[in-house]
């Protein structure tokens with residue numbers, strides 16, 4: 589993949605505890621976290637909305653995901669895995685169609701040449717509390733996994749339409765964190781923002797602050813999420829929260845319009861506002877780099 593595929597702010601170096609440092613867009617300039625033994629990268633793809641159907645917003649609803657998957661497969665540095673951070677499908681009241689969309693999406697994602705992890709967004713799971721999603725993908729709606737020294741925690745803030753994590757999941761999180769060392773690097777993957785980004789637009793998790801409070805004693809915590817369909821970076825204390833662009837359609841950033849708006853397709857700049865990211869992490873989690881990619 590050549591440099592024209594990168595946005596201007598290609599590199600975001602997350603320098604250890606708390607600090608965000610935007611580095612140069614020139615490949616090689618952001619060297620923090622690169623090169624060490626055990627370094628690895630993963631890809632975040634989010635908000636695919638398979639089954640979405642407004643051609644004024646995206647006339648290439650089937651081709652956009654294909655393009656994104658091909659770009660991931662063509663990455664020069666192969667990621668260790670891809671994670672889809674929810675809204676794999678467009679919501680539907682029809683349980684049959686929901687299952688069909690989930691299966692179609694699953695088939696498409698199997699074209700990736702690296703391991704894949706999934707979790708649901710509210711479009712996939714809020715109407716049936718995740719029943720169809722679990723039927724197709726199995727597993728759990730919230731879970732943890734370890735990868736090269738980093739403890740990954742997937743939080744479900746979508747299956748309860750409130751939207752909340754809920755007391756049971758918060759107790760589960762507390763229990764899980766009680767088993768971690770204070771210096772354990774943690775990456776949280778979730779769909780909605782945990783912080784109150786803009787509750788009027790459903791960009792919040794009502795009890796998300798409880799999760800943030802539980803994570804606060806850990807020195808190295810980064811949250812990656814989707815849902816807001818544009819790139820966004822925020823800190824709650826030393827905890828960093830990063831939203832990725834969506835695959836299917838962009839949404840207006842907070843404050844840019846009176847109402848939450850799906851941004852119309854621009855024929856002069858097709859796929860504008862759509863994208864995905866790579867995250868490179870050291871095994872110690874001391875530093876991470878993100879690189880934002882545009883589709884098209």
Ligand SMILES: [Fe+2]
Nearest residue numbers: 635675709815
């Ligand atoms: Fe979405």
